[in-house]
Amino acid sequence: MSRIAMLFASREGQTRKIIEKIQPLLTKAGHQVDLIQIKPEPREINLKQYDAFFLGCSIRYGKHHRWFCDFVEANADILNKRLCFFFSVNMTARKPNRCEPYMNPYLVKYLENSCLTPDKVAVFGGALKYSQYNFLETQLIRMIMKLNKGPTSTESDIEFTDWVKVINFAEDFKLALGKVEPETEVA
Incomplete structure (x- = not known):
């Protein structure tokens, strides 16, 4: 099975709550999952040991957390080489016309300005x-x-947060993991 890094940034805890809802679905499927909160203080994380990445970040006042964005940009090469799903959490996603990834202005802007090229993206309403x-x-x-x-x-x-949508996104990730050949490098 795969070794997965679930990397996230959360301010009031909704993004963490979403990550913690998804983690058991992956561990029950036999995957090894590490939850890693990206914080403002820099931290060394050996991403080469992971087969896949599941990223989540919330929005505050129209922007994703700077320290999360900086981390992603610094590690985009490895994140883009492996299976990578990304979700954004924001209040705009509570609206029917803004709850789809490419209809959500914050997610669209982030993807346009980032080096990250995730395999799949989602946007969830926050709290x-x-x-x-x-x-x-x-x-x-x-x-x-x-x-x-x-x-x-x-x-x-x-x-x-639409929890059915969260679970469906996690199921898509689990399905995609079935197509991943572990290729981790030990460092």
Whole structure:
């Protein structure tokens, strides 16, 4: 079976929640899976030991996390040589006309400006986690939601992730793994 690196960046935890939902599906299929959170502090990760990559990153104020983007650009050569799926998590994806990868402006912009050429991409709605925001963030996000005809009540957190879509994306990855010949290099 394959050795997989699930690389992600998450601020309030929705991207982590998605990754953690997918991981057991892959381990039950017999794959070895390492969850690796990409953080602002640089960290050496030996990507050559992996047969495939599953990447996820959230958007905040219209941009993917800079440290995640920097990591991907620095490692694009190896990521592009192996099976690689990428998903983006953002609030725009809660809308029917923005929940498909090539209809989501944030994902499209990222792919146009990145060296990453993933085998498959997806976009998932995120979560409004007002309970985790400070006062200024709450007001800013409420304003953005109001402008975009989204929910503005701060009384409870709201999740927009389509879990069926997440599972289907994971199943596609699992199917693609069946076609991968392990070719890891030990370093």
